[in-house]
Amino acid sequence: MIGGVDMDKQRSELDSIQGSRYLEGKEWYPAVPAPIRVLVVDDHEVVRTGISASLAAEPDFSVVGEAAEGGVAIAMAQKLHPDIVLLDVILRGIDGLDIAQQMLRTCPEVRVVIFTGCFDDESLFRAFRIGAHGYLQKSLPIRGVLAALRAVQQGERVLMDSHTLSQLLDEFGRISRNQVRTLSGLSEIEIEIVRMVGDGYTNKEIALQRFWSEVTVKRKLQEIYRKLQVSDRAQAVAEALRMGLI
Helix, strand or coil, rough: CHHHHHHHHHHHHHHHHHHHCCCCCCCCCCCCCEEEEEEEEEEHHHHHHHHHHHHHCCEEEEEEECCCCCHHHHHHHHCCCCEEEEECEECCCCCHHHHHHHHHHHHCCCEEEEEEEEEEEEEEHHHHHHCEEEEEEEEHHHHHHHHHHHHHHHHCCCCHHHHHHHHHHHHHHHHHHHHHHHHCCCCHHHHHHHHHHHHCCHHHHHHHHHHHCCHHHHHHHHHHHHHCCCCHHHHHHHHHHHHHCC
């Protein structure tokens, strides 16, 4: 305490100010988040330059580079470390998804958003399997592209519309069901038998539906119990439901 002033308190307040303000200038300005750094990759110059200009006009975006070829794009991603790569699905006859896969292998921190002029189920599903963060059509309004890229920067995965999302979920659901079926060891016929048991069919009714003998149905049920590691009909149905098989 000097002259009635608590020096320790003043030092503490000064440290706090130095930690939260820019002292070099006369005024204090709040820190501005760094812009989203984007590499635009498209072999059509009009599209490439148009997208780049639209991004550059936004205060929260920075175009760090443009590329028209896959090899150049990979090299630029490795050198520039963009936050997002907006990547055409076809680059002068070369599959852009192959480029995306190589890019994600060498630059795993980069978020790749596929940009396509035509919708294709297989390329959509493959894009997300290899780790892309988005799949957008070039017909999307620029405000939609900007919103999608902002969402990707926040860690989201984006699609062009709800219909596409529904298709993607259906496909992944099918893949998941196939994986579960494979792990269970049950055949499609065995799954159908469990489903019929769950619907209340007796062995005799199942035999009539499948044109089998009741002995065959009993034998198949025993095999199902063995694969599901259960001991009776009710447990078989419960386990199949738990696994999502029926």
